[in-house]
Amino acid sequence: MAGTDRTMRDETIPQPAIILVKPQMGENIGAAARAMLNFGLGDMRIVAPRDGWPNEAARAMASRADEVLDHAQLFDATEEAIADLHHVYATTARGREMSKPVLTPRTMAGEGVEAIGAGQKVGILFGGERAGLDNDDVALARSVIQITTNPAFSSLNLAQAVLLCAHEWRLAALGERAEPQAFDEMSAPAAAGQMAAFLDFLSDELDESGFFKLIEDKRPTMLRNIRALFHRADLRDHEVRTLFGVVRSLSGHRQGTRKPPEQGG
Amino acid sequence: MAGTDRTMRDETIPQPAIILVKPQMGENIGAAARAMLNFGLGDMRIVAPRDGWPNEAARAMASRADEVLDHAQLFDATEEAIADLHHVYATTARGREMSKPVLTPRTMAGEGVEAIGAGQKVGILFGGERAGLDNDDVALARSVIQITTNPAFSSLNLAQAVLLCAHEWRLAALGERAEPQAFDEMSAPAAAGQMAAFLDFLSDELDESGFFKLIEDKRPTMLRNIRALFHRADLRDHEVRTLFGVVRSLSGHRQGTRKPPEQGG
Numbered sequence: 001m002a003g004t005d006r007t008m009r010d011e012t013i014p015q016p017a018i019i020l021v022k023p024q025m026g027e028n029i030g031a032a033a034r035a036m037l038n039f040g041l042g043d044m045r046i047v048a049p050r051d052g053w054p055n056e057a058a059r060a061m062a063s064r065a066d067e068v069l070d071h072a073q074l075f076d077a078t079e080e081a082i083a084d085l086h087h088v089y090a091t092t093a094r095g096r097e098m099s100k101p102v103l104t105p106r107t108m109a110g111e112g113v114e115a116i117g118a119g120q121k122v123g124i125l126f127g128g129e130r131a132g133l134d135n136d137d138v139a140l141a142r143s144v145i146q147i148t149t150n151p152a153f154s155s156l157n158l159a160q161a162v163l164l165c166a167h168e169w170r171l172a173a174l175g176e177r178a179e180p181q182a183f184d185e186m187s188a189p190a191a192a193g194q195m196a197a198f199l200d201f202l203s204d205e206l207d208e209s210g211f212f213k214l215i216e217d218k219r220p221t222m223l224r225n226i227r228a229l230f231h232r233a234d235l236r237d238h239e240v241r242t243l244f245g246v247v248r249s250l251s252g253h254r255q256g257t258r259k260p261p262e263q264g265g
Numbered sequence: 266m267a268g269t270d271r272t273m274r275d276e277t278i279p280q281p282a283i284i285l286v287k288p289q290m291g292e293n294i295g296a297a298a299r300a301m302l303n304f305g306l307g308d309m310r311i312v313a314p315r316d317g318w319p320n321e322a323a324r325a326m327a328s329r330a331d332e333v334l335d336h337a338q339l340f341d342a343t344e345e346a347i348a349d350l351h352h353v354y355a356t357t358a359r360g361r362e363m364s365k366p367v368l369t370p371r372t373m374a375g376e377g378v379e380a381i382g383a384g385q386k387v388g389i390l391f392g393g394e395r396a397g398l399d400n401d402d403v404a405l406a407r408s409v410i411q412i413t414t415n416p417a418f419s420s421l422n423l424a425q426a427v428l429l430c431a432h433e434w435r436l437a438a439l440g441e442r443a444e445p446q447a448f449d450e451m452s453a454p455a456a457a458g459q460m461a462a463f464l465d466f467l468s469d470e471l472d473e474s475g476f477f478k479l480i481e482d483k484r485p486t487m488l489r490n491i492r493a494l495f496h497r498a499d500l501r502d503h504e505v506r507t508l509f510g511v512v513r514s515l516s517g518h519r520q521g522t523r524k525p526p527e528q529g530g
Contacts, residue, residue: 008417035425040415065418102445106436146445148435150305152273153330160300163425164432170413171371180367180411 007067010040013173014116017123018162019045019081021137024129026051030061031159032126033068039166044072045081045123078125078137086120087112090141091161093132093154101143105165108145109172124165129158190240198240198247199227205251272332275305278438279381282388283427284310284346286402289394291316295326296424297391298333304431309337310346310388343390343402351385352377355398355406356426358419366408370430373410374437389430394423455505463505463512464492470516 009015018036023029023046033044046053053074062069075081082088089108103111112122125141127133138144147156147164156164171178190198203223206212212219235243274280283301288294288311298309311318318339327334340346347353354373368376377387390406392398403409412421412429421429436443455463468488471477477484500508 008415010415010417034418037418038414038421038425040417104436104443104445107444147432148439148443148445149303150273150275150435152275152305153299153302156303160303160425160428163428167412167429170415171369174413178369178413179372180369180413 007042008037008065009042009068010170013040013170014113014122015041015043016112016116016169017043017045017081017085017121018166019047019078019123019125020049020128020158021047021078021081021125021133022050022128023126023158024050026055026057026059027061028129028158029055029058030063030065030069031157032162033058033062033072034065035159035163036166037065037068038163039170041166041169042068042071044068045075046072047075047078047081049074050128078140082123082125082140084121085123087115087122088125088141089123089143089145090125090133090138091127091145091147091165092138093146093156100138100141102146103143104148105145105168106172108143108165109168111143112169113172126158126161188237190235190237194237194240195231195235198244199230201244202226202247205247209251272307273302273330274307274332275435278305278435279378279387280306280308281377281381281434282308282310282346282350282386283431284312284343284388284390285314285393285423286312286343286346286390286398287315287393288391288423289315291320291322291324292326293394293423294320294323295328295330295334296422297427298323298327298337299330300424300428301431302330302333303428304435306431306434307333307336309333310340311337312340312343312346314339315393343405347388347390347405349386350388352380352387353390353406354388354408354410355390355403356392356410356412356430357403358397358411358421365403365406367411368408369413370410370433371437373408373430374433376408377434378437391423391426453502455500455502459502459505460496460500463509464495466509467491467512470512474516 018032018041020029020032023032026049029046029049036042036044049055051057053072054069058069059066073081089103089112108124112124115122124145125133125137127137145165147161149156203226206223212222215222230243233239283297283306285294285297288297291314294311294314301307301309314320316322318337319334323334324331338346354368354377373389377389380387389410390398390402392402410430412426414421468491471488477487480487495508498504
């Protein structure tokens with residue numbers, strides 16, 4: 001156990017137990033720890049790891065995610081690892097001949113987050129690299145999770161399966177908070193009045209430049225199209241200011257009130 | 266190019282271009298190819314790979330996904346790689362100071378699948394291992410994709426980012442078809458009449474066994490609870506037949522019409 005209380009796991013989201021049943025390569029345990037921490041999860045349980053525990057290869061691969069390994073709980077049997085849990089899910093590569101609901105990781109994550117919210121405990125079983133979970137382990141679970149892969153090429157490794165489930169878990173846990181900021185914080189959206197001022201200015205400059213001279217009957221339609229185009233771009237405040245400058249510069253150049261560019265073309 | 270027309274990519278789903286910009290390690294290109302094919306994607310484009318092309322390390326890591334590498338297109342510049350595309354997304358590790366919509370892979374996948382359905386072409390840019398996409402590449406994209414990671418531990422490798430985006434793409438493309446079979450095909454659900462017959466049988470056997478003798482006033486409530494419990498289990502046809510046997514065996518044992526178990530306990 002690490003004696004520090006600094007942790008990188010995300011205490012703001014519900015924590016399911018990620019249970020690795022008879023994992024073989026230490027590297028894969030380490031990679032699973034990284035995948036968990038990538039999405040803020042920190043409760044790893046390990047059942048009967050082939051190469052014993054602790055495992056140096058796991059630690060080397062986990063790198064900065066070694067806190068997950070430091071806090072991992074070790075068990076001899078799957079039954080012991082899940083004894084305190086109310087909802088247990090079993091990941092399987094393909095359907096088993098068992099009468100259990102089969103869920104996508106997304107449905108599992110929605111259910112699981114809700115269950116923890118209701119004060120229950122949730123765990124997800126992942127099998128070893130070679131054969132996955134055996135039927136006795138799957139029988140301990142309430143539901144089976146199946147990742148929707150390409151049937152022609154479906155093999156995922158342990159850490160990839162953990163990664164995909166942990167990603168779904170984080171999105172379900174964050175809900176709307178999972179959406180990134182729609183725009184950068186550098187600049188506010190342009191106000192409607194500022195947009196209108198720019199579009200009026202542009203329209204005046206186009207009139208003065210003779211843009212509509214030969215197509216006066218099409219002027220209303222073309223202006224509407226031009227306005228729509230700029231509105232659709234969902235412009236930022238600073239971008240409208242830039243566009244004012246662009247139009248001013250182009251029309252100034254046309255009128256010869258500014259010096260022409262240094263070089264042609 | 267492989268001269269075969271057998272392919273493992275999933276031709277039943279829309280195919281976005283997965284564009285690796287200045288990837289470094291061949292192993293990561295190979296792992297990205299595997300991640301693509303795991304979810305049925307086959308259109309890889311590679312811009313200026315550090316170690317040239319073809320790349321033996323990429324092929325070794327891709328293993329059975331080498332068809333993706335065989336069909337990969339090579340470009341000198343990102344502009345060339347995206348020239349035919351209508352919608353280009355750029356994956357970034359963190360927000361850039363650019364005024365672009367920032368989407369989750371899920372939102373991107375929904376948009377992208379729809380765009381291909383409308384006859385447009387879609388591509389997703391992934392940067393090299395060390396620094397990701399540079400600002401000039403991001404500027405070529407309409408929107409930025411950000412994977413919702415744990416801010417305290419956010420680094421994903423190239424193949425993991427491809428894996429998560431390809432998974433979202435497949436789910437968006439399949440829609441409701443992404444849901445696994447809710448139950449195995451071994452057995453149909455129990456018919457209502459079969460359930461009713463079993464519950465009547467159980468109730469009769471409980472009456473005969475004296476189960477309600479001392480709590481006759483609670484009989485209706487307890488029977489309702491027992492019925493609810495079995496209904497909630499959403500039993501299969503063969504499971505109800507098993508339960509008939511279980512009750513028959515228990516009550517037969519009680520009545521002494523069958524021989525007791527060989528061993529006690």
